[in-house]
Structure formats: C-alpha cells, structure tokens
Amino acid sequence: MTLKEKIAAALPVCGVHVNMTDPIVTEIFANLDYDYVCLDLEHTAMDAAHVHIHLLAAHSAGKPLVVRVPQDDLTITKKILEMGIDGIIFPMAKDAKHAKALLDMTLYPPHGTRGCGPKGAVRYGIDNEGEYYKQPHIEKLCRFVQIEQESAALDAENIAALEHLDGCILGMYDLSGSIGRPGEIFCEENLALANKAINACKKSGKSVGVMTFAIDKETMKRYYDMGVNMITTGADYDFILRIARESLKTMKEVFGK
Numbered sequence: 326m327t328l329k330e331k332i333a334a335a336l337p338v339c340g341v342h343v344n345m346t347d348p349i350v351t352e353i354f355a356n357l358d359y360d361y362v363c364l365d366l367e368h369t370a371m372d373a374a375h376v377h378i379h380l381l382a383a384h385s386a387g388k389p390l391v392v393r394v395p396q397d398d399l400t401i402t403k404k405i406l407e408m409g410i411d412g413i414i415f416p417m418a419k420d421a422k423h424a425k426a427l428l429d430m431t432l433y434p435p436h437g438t439r440g441c442g443p444k445g446a447v448r449y450g451i452d453n454e455g456e457y458y459k460q461p462h463i464e465k466l467c468r469f470v471q472i473e474q475e476s477a478a479l480d481a482e483n484i485a486a487l488e489h490l491d492g493c494i495l496g497m498y499d500l501s502g503s504i505g506r507p508g509e510i511f512c513e514e515n516l517a518l519a520n521k522a523i524n525a526c527k528k529s530g531k532s533v534g535v536m537t538f539a540i541d542k543e544t545m546k547r548y549y550d551m552g553v554n555m556i557t558t559g560a561d562y563d564f565i566l567r568i569a570r571e572s573l574k575t576m577k578e579v580f581g582k
Contacts, residue, residue, distance in 0.1 A: 328391075342559060363391045403440060407446055408445040416471045417474060469491060481522040485525040
C-alpha cells in the first residue's frame with residue numbers, strides 16, 4: 326500500500342524526524358522499516374535544495390518523504406511541490422478558513438490556487454503534465470495541517486471536514502503554549518483540546534497524527550490510546566546525542582575519569 330492509501334484507511338503508520346542537512350541521515354532511515362521519513366523545514370537550516378537531495382535519498386530506498394514547510398510560505402511550498410514530494414505538513418493552522426487556504430496552495434484550479442510548473446512531480450516530462458493537472462496531483466500527495474493552536478482545535482470539526490485534507494497532526498507543545506501553559510502537554514486543558522481534534526478527525530474519517538521527539542513506549546502508547554494512528558517520533562540529532570553521551574560515559578568509566 327502507498328502512504329496515501331494507509332492514511333486514507335487510518336492505519337497505524339510510523340515516521341521519524343530529519344532535521345540535519347546531510348541526506349545520508351534520510352538514506353539510513355529510509356532503509357529501515359519506517360512508513361515515511363519526515364523532513365522539517367520549519368525549524369531547521371534546510372532550504373529547497375536540501376529537500377531535493379533528501380527526496381532522492383528517500384526514494385532511492387523506496388520510501389515516501391513528507392515535508393513540514395515553514396509557516397505560511399507560498400514560495401518554498403511551491404518549490405518543493407514541484408519536486409514530487411509524497412506529503413506536506415502545514416504548521417500553525419489557525420482555523421478552517423486558514424487551513425483551506427493552505428490546502429489550496431497544493432491544488433490546481435478549479436480545486437485550488439497552485440500555479441502550473443511541475444518538474445520532478447512529472448519526472449521532467451516523462452509523465453504527461455496535462456494529465457497531472459487533473460487527478461494525479463490530487464491522488465499522489467498526502468496533505469496535513471497541524472492542530473497546534475487553540476483556535477484550530479476549537480474549529481477542528483470544520484478543519485477535519487475539508488475536502489482533500491488527509492489528516493490533522495497534533496503539535497502538543499505549541500498547543501499548550503497557545504493556552505498559556507507551554508510544555509504542559511498532558512495537562513487537562515491541553516488534552517481536552519487534543520481530544521476535540523482527534524474526535525473531529527474520527528468523525529470525518531480522517532487520520533490523526535502527532536509529532537513528538539519522545540521515543541519511550543509509555544508516551545507513544547498514550548498517544549495511540551488517545552486515537553492517534555500516525556506517530557512521527559524521535560530526531561536524528563537526538564539519536565546521535567543519546568548514543569554519544571552513553572559512549573562518553575562508558576569511556577570515562579573505563580579510564581576512571
């Protein structure tokens with residue numbers, strides 16, 4: 326099954342975060358049994374050129390690349406769509422009206438406002454560009470918005486009901502920050518907003534995900550029990566840091582330092 330098909334069926338899917346510019350990181354992750362690799366442009370030094378080489382690395386191993394774009398950035402969104410990425414995540418959606426405008430960036434008229442000019446998305450002309458403007462551009466891309474603002478959670482039913490939206494992804498830290506309790510991701514008020522979004526997605530038959538750096542079983546099971554079926558977890562630099570610390574600790578023990 327493709328990632329799009331798994332998401333449409335709300336099957337459990339596992340992803341991993343890539344924050345580092347080196348495509349070898351994506352190549353390693355893509356050769357593991359993750360369902361997708363998630364590249365973060367919102368909080369990293371990466372640009373469109375980096376996306377391209379990470380995309381090639383992911384596809385070389387037969388894995389889809391999902392990209393979280395910077396907030397409200399039409400230019401970078403347009404560039405990476407033309408490369409033929411497999412999924413796109415829009416952060417900081419405010420409400421259904423805002424979410425629809427974001428989704429419209431990915432859709433050609435009459436469905437949306439995307440400008441014509443696919444390159445890698447049609448394999449540079451190997452695929453029929455005219456046909457791509459019809460159904461393929463709709464069918465090939467997974468479209469997600471992040472619920473990480475109180476206003477979005479309160480409007481979750483309208484967001485989840487949007488046509489061409491494949492799922493909503495919780496951003497629990499920013500959601501907690503939007504209610505003045507940053508970092509208290511499992512406080513009662515934040516959980517109520519998260520559950521409102523989850524229930525809205527379930528009602529509309531949409532997938533619901535979460536992006537978390539946590540890698541412990543307890544946290545992941547908690548999200549799963551809440552109804553989350555798409556978990557993007559861990560981070561490349563954090564994996565390095567954890568093992569480097571453990572290695573250093575071991576060496577110091579050996580040396581008696």
